[in-house]
Amino acid sequence: MNITIWNENCHEQQNPKAANIYPEGIHGQLAAVLIESGYTDVKTATLDEPEHGLSKDVLDSTDVLLWWGHIAHDEVDDEVVDRVAERVLKGMGLIVLHSGHHSKIFRKLMGTTCNLKWREADEKERLWVIDPSHPICSGIGQYIELEREEMYGEHFDIPEPDRLLFVSWFEGGEVFRSGCTYQRGRGKIFYFRPGHETYPSYYHPDIQKVIENGVSWAAPVHTAWQQYGNVEPLETILEKE
Amino acid sequence: MNITIWNENCHEQQNPKAANIYPEGIHGQLAAVLIESGYTDVKTATLDEPEHGLSKDVLDSTDVLLWWGHIAHDEVDDEVVDRVAERVLKGMGLIVLHSGHHSKIFRKLMGTTCNLKWREADEKERLWVIDPSHPICSGIGQYIELEREEMYGEHFDIPEPDRLLFVSWFEGGEVFRSGCTYQRGRGKIFYFRPGHETYPSYYHPDIQKVIENGVSWAAPVHTAWQQYGNVEPLETILEKE
Amino acid sequence: MNITIWNENCHEQQNPKAANIYPEGIHGQLAAVLIESGYTDVKTATLDEPEHGLSKDVLDSTDVLLWWGHIAHDEVDDEVVDRVAERVLKGMGLIVLHSGHHSKIFRKLMGTTCNLKWREADEKERLWVIDPSHPICSGIGQYIELEREEMYGEHFDIPEPDRLLFVSWFEGGEVFRSGCTYQRGRGKIFYFRPGHETYPSYYHPDIQKVIENGVSWAAPVHTAWQQYGNVEPLETILEKE
Amino acid sequence: MNITIWNENCHEQQNPKAANIYPEGIHGQLAAVLIESGYTDVKTATLDEPEHGLSKDVLDSTDVLLWWGHIAHDEVDDEVVDRVAERVLKGMGLIVLHSGHHSKIFRKLMGTTCNLKWREADEKERLWVIDPSHPICSGIGQYIELEREEMYGEHFDIPEPDRLLFVSWFEGGEVFRSGCTYQRGRGKIFYFRPGHETYPSYYHPDIQKVIENGVSWAAPVHTAWQQYGNVEPLETILEKE
Numbered sequence: 001m002n003i004t005i006w007n008e009n010c011h012e013q014q015n016p017k018a019a020n021i022y023p024e025g026i027h028g029q030l031a032a033v034l035i036e037s038g039y040t041d042v043k044t045a046t047l048d049e050p051e052h053g054l055s056k057d058v059l060d061s062t063d064v065l066l067w068w069g070h071i072a073h074d075e076v077d078d079e080v081v082d083r084v085a086e087r088v089l090k091g092m093g094l095i096v097l098h099s100g101h102h103s104k105i106f107r108k109l110m111g112t113t114c115n116l117k118w119r120e121a122d123e124k125e126r127l128w129v130i131d132p133s134h135p136i137c138s139g140i141g142q143y144i145e146l147e148r149e150e151m152y153g154e155h156f157d158i159p160e161p162d163r164l165l166f167v168s169w170f171e172g173g174e175v176f177r178s179g180c181t182y183q184r185g186r187g188k189i190f191y192f193r194p195g196h197e198t199y200p201s202y203y204h205p206d207i208q209k210v211i212e213n214g215v216s217w218a219a220p221v222h223t224a225w226q227q228y229g230n231v232e233p234l235e236t237i238l239e240k241e
Numbered sequence: 242m243n244i245t246i247w248n249e250n251c252h253e254q255q256n257p258k259a260a261n262i263y264p265e266g267i268h269g270q271l272a273a274v275l276i277e278s279g280y281t282d283v284k285t286a287t288l289d290e291p292e293h294g295l296s297k298d299v300l301d302s303t304d305v306l307l308w309w310g311h312i313a314h315d316e317v318d319d320e321v322v323d324r325v326a327e328r329v330l331k332g333m334g335l336i337v338l339h340s341g342h343h344s345k346i347f348r349k350l351m352g353t354t355c356n357l358k359w360r361e362a363d364e365k366e367r368l369w370v371i372d373p374s375h376p377i378c379s380g381i382g383q384y385i386e387l388e389r390e391e392m393y394g395e396h397f398d399i400p401e402p403d404r405l406l407f408v409s410w411f412e413g414g415e416v417f418r419s420g421c422t423y424q425r426g427r428g429k430i431f432y433f434r435p436g437h438e439t440y441p442s443y444y445h446p447d448i449q450k451v452i453e454n455g456v457s458w459a460a461p462v463h464t465a466w467q468q469y470g471n472v473e474p475l476e477t478i479l480e481k482e
Numbered sequence: 483m484n485i486t487i488w489n490e491n492c493h494e495q496q497n498p499k500a501a502n503i504y505p506e507g508i509h510g511q512l513a514a515v516l517i518e519s520g521y522t523d524v525k526t527a528t529l530d531e532p533e534h535g536l537s538k539d540v541l542d543s544t545d546v547l548l549w550w551g552h553i554a555h556d557e558v559d560d561e562v563v564d565r566v567a568e569r570v571l572k573g574m575g576l577i578v579l580h581s582g583h584h585s586k587i588f589r590k591l592m593g594t595t596c597n598l599k600w601r602e603a604d605e606k607e608r609l610w611v612i613d614p615s616h617p618i619c620s621g622i623g624q625y626i627e628l629e630r631e632e633m634y635g636e637h638f639d640i641p642e643p644d645r646l647l648f649v650s651w652f653e654g655g656e657v658f659r660s661g662c663t664y665q666r667g668r669g670k671i672f673y674f675r676p677g678h679e680t681y682p683s684y685y686h687p688d689i690q691k692v693i694e695n696g697v698s699w700a701a702p703v704h705t706a707w708q709q710y711g712n713v714e715p716l717e718t719i720l721e722k723e
Numbered sequence: 724m725n726i727t728i729w730n731e732n733c734h735e736q737q738n739p740k741a742a743n744i745y746p747e748g749i750h751g752q753l754a755a756v757l758i759e760s761g762y763t764d765v766k767t768a769t770l771d772e773p774e775h776g777l778s779k780d781v782l783d784s785t786d787v788l789l790w791w792g793h794i795a796h797d798e799v800d801d802e803v804v805d806r807v808a809e810r811v812l813k814g815m816g817l818i819v820l821h822s823g824h825h826s827k828i829f830r831k832l833m834g835t836t837c838n839l840k841w842r843e844a845d846e847k848e849r850l851w852v853i854d855p856s857h858p859i860c861s862g863i864g865q866y867i868e869l870e871r872e873e874m875y876g877e878h879f880d881i882p883e884p885d886r887l888l889f890v891s892w893f894e895g896g897e898v899f900r901s902g903c904t905y906q907r908g909r910g911k912i913f914y915f916r917p918g919h920e921t922y923p924s925y926y927h928p929d930i931q932k933v934i935e936n937g938v939s940w941a942a943p944v945h946t947a948w949q950q951y952g953n954v955e956p957l958e959t960i961l962e963k964e
Contacts, residue, residue, distance in 0.1 A: 332615065370706055370708075372665070373668065373705045373706045373708055374573065374665070374668040374669075374670075374702070374703045374705040375703065376703050378703075378705075378706060379703050379704045379705070380704060380706075381706050382706050382707065383706060383707070383708060383709060403645075404644075424613070424615070427614065427615040428615075429615075461615070462615045462616065462617050462619075462620050463620045463621060464614045464615040464619075464620070465611055465614045465619060465621075465622050465623050465624060466623065466624070467611075467614055467624060468624060
């Protein structure tokens with residue numbers, strides 16, 4: 001299993017608070033988590049690299065891609081976005097984290113605005129498990145509690161998820177569909193809400209467990225060859241007539 | 242459109258607080274709401290009546306049935322439950338309210354335990370609209386706020402809804418899928434959470450609007466005749482061979 | 483209800499067989515059907531018109547848009563496609579017909595390739611009703627039979643439909659999900675398979691009935707205003723703490 | 724993984740044709756298939772055994788149960804059916820085969836009649852893959868072809884499947900949703916159509932592969948403990964107020 005973690009890596013260079021929490025970048029922390037959990041082939045890629053670190057070779061050899069972006073969505077090259085989308089449709093798994101909801105790649109694959117409400121007010125978040133026997137929820141209790149996080153609230157303008165795994169409760173009065181899965185082409189997509197750059201959410205064991213489970217779930221399935229376009233008559237049937 | 246409102250009508254006879262809020266019974270209040278909104282053929286039925294007021298004749302002429310029950314689920318006759326289920330599968334709409342989640346009829350149609358968490362602690366409830374362009378949400382703003390209600394919390398052991406319309410936020414820290422639709426056979430089913438007997442939720446204009454919308458949505462659609470069982474070969478096709 | 487029917491209108495000018503079947507164009511025939519069924523505000527628009535006949539004014543006043551395209555998908559201006567997509571997400575209904583599966587607008591809203599198999603071999607098609615009490619199937623029997631049509635076969639590379647309404651059987655051995663609904667943003671989308679330019683499918687009463695039902699179903703619902711972006715704390719809750 | 728295969732085992736005793744094809748019973752053939760594929764703990768159970776071979780002990784130690792029944796559905800004891808349903812809701816996987824669509828256990832878990840059309844006319848069946856990257860379809864090509872099988876046709880009166888995996892094409896003109904998955908409680912359910920007692924479908928390598936995949940997919944997931952019923956206030960939240 002080859003994993004690539006993409007991070008725009010901007011806050012960590014501009015905001016001391018983010019840099020303090022994630023000295024190796026959010027991508028560095030996520031890589032450490034996945035390696036610690038036993039994955040061996042874990043790479044990272046960031047906005048500043050040529051082709052944002054997502055060359056055709058990198059993508060062709062990636063089984064699951066994680067995506068964290070926020071303030072630099074517009075700086076991601078459309079050609080790279082198209083390339084990622086094409087790979088997802090051919091089977092690469094995609095885990096979209098937190099503010100990645102507004103990334104070009106997620107909006108392209110969803111076909112909607114992916115708009116939502118948000119507020120930074122150090123609110124408690126509680127992610128309730130809605131689908132307790134889904135593999136992504138394995139090992140999690142009834143809910144995950146984060147002492148302080150950014151609030152995301154409904155309405156979240158997404159297509160109805162294939163499966164709804166988590167719904168968040170926020171101290172200030174909102175709810176949010178925090179864990180959603182989709183199938184697009186041959187690719188599995190998992191959106192998972194937590195992870196604002198100024199909170200240590202990616203150090204929380206349950207958040208780490210969900211991401212590990214998500215990577216495992218999103219791995220490509222050996223898929224039947226499918227023929228598209230103009231096809232011949234099926235002789236075994238038509239020849240009888 | 243013929244509407245029948247079923248209520249076990251027990252709390253109203255036993256609990257002065259409930260009787261005070263609903264002097265005509267919960268069924269009486271719901272009937273008043275639907276008549277006020279323009280429906281003309283609105284009947285009520287209660288547990289104490291022969292066949293619980295749900296004779297074959299009554300059910301055959303009912304387009305949409307509303308169901309409120311709580312402490313007397315076990316007293317509902319299995320034969321009546323089977324009769325209601327059969328009518329739903331043939332096209333009658335069914336609106337299941339609040340503690341009706343544990344009624345025999347809802348559990349029979351869902352196939353699951355329909356278990357949930359609950360707590361009576363005078364908590365604020367906010368029902369967020371998840372599917373703003375669904376007909377049942379028409380006329381509702383971003384959320385409905387109830388100053389005090391009983392809490393219902395996840396995990397709610399139901400099949401994944403066809404459409405998820407509302408998610409409730411509760412002051413004490415829980416969330417709940419408060420508005421869910423299902424198709425079973427030819428019948429449309431809408432579960433809607435609010436309405437504990439000691440709170441005046443059925444006097445809230447938004448709650449009333451959702452119930453009116455629900456009745457309209459659950460009305461039977463003119464449905465094609467379907468043949469089941471052993472069928473003849475389709476000569477137009479097989480005769481060629 | 484304002485209806486706009488868009489047709490690339492190319493086959494009718496280039497292929498005598500198509501011109502013979504649809505002397506007023508496919509758009510003309512669809513307009514006649516909808517007017518005959520009682521709709522009064524029915525407009526048409528074609529590829530050759532300025533902005534393909536889909537100016538901002540036209541789209542802003544359109545409740546439901548029908549789309550037929552085939553050999554000229556690439557000639558549709560990206561700006562017009564973006565404008566149509568934005569209108570759908572804001573509530574305009576969209577009916578995508580036959581080879582419109584490969585149109586820019588459908589692929590953009592689905593996020594997938596929308597690839598499929600096809601064959602022109604004068605095969606019988608039988609569209610079986612899968613969801614008999616869906617409003618779009620109202621008035622249809624167990625199936626619709628078309629004596630001869632182009633074949634479309636699985637795998638059809640679309641997101642799993644919200645509701646699957648029809649599955650086609652083809653004489654040559656294939657099946658196809660021929661009627662699919664989706665919600666994207668506030669807009670309802672209905673894909674309906676039949677209608678190759680060299681067959682008179684849009685003269686078939688059942689096909690006409692399904693399209694009329696589809697237009698009625700896709701009409702915008704009065705939708706709650708939704709706030710997106712940065713929101714204030716909800717004082718009624720937070721002020722207590 | 725403990726697998727139990729239940730078969731009513733009636734045709735094999737009454738119909739020489741069935742006995743000839745399945746000399747060890749359909750359960751015996753299915754057991755041979757699963758053992759051959761590497762499963763080691765495979766048991767069988769039949770109608771004639773005490774408690775139909777499905778005692779509490781057997782069910783408690785079963786991870787995935789397969790079910791084949793046809794002419795003796797009514798002879799299955801309601802108490803055993805309730806016991807099986809309870810185990811499914813607690814996490815046991817259930818694979819329902821062919822005429823098991825009308826079994827008490829499947830209808831109880833679905834909440835619908837599960838009616839369908841059928842015909843015995845030695846027709847070719849082709850099961851098209853609708854969801855090629857679902858784990859149950861792994862290793863299967865574009866379709867599975869069975870030279871002769873009983874026909875099952877739509878409308879199939881089931882709740883809309885969570886995932887639709889296969890749609891069958893039949894020579895005589897029908898289609899059928901032949902592979903459907905459901906989640907009920909913690910249990911995964913897979914309905915798979917082929918397997919009439921007078922055809923050797925369970926000797927077909929692709930049919931065997933799908934059943935093996937189905938067993939693997941339906942295995943219980945380690946599921947979080949969920950609290951139901953009356954719960955205490957969440958002090959960490961309410962104590963602040």
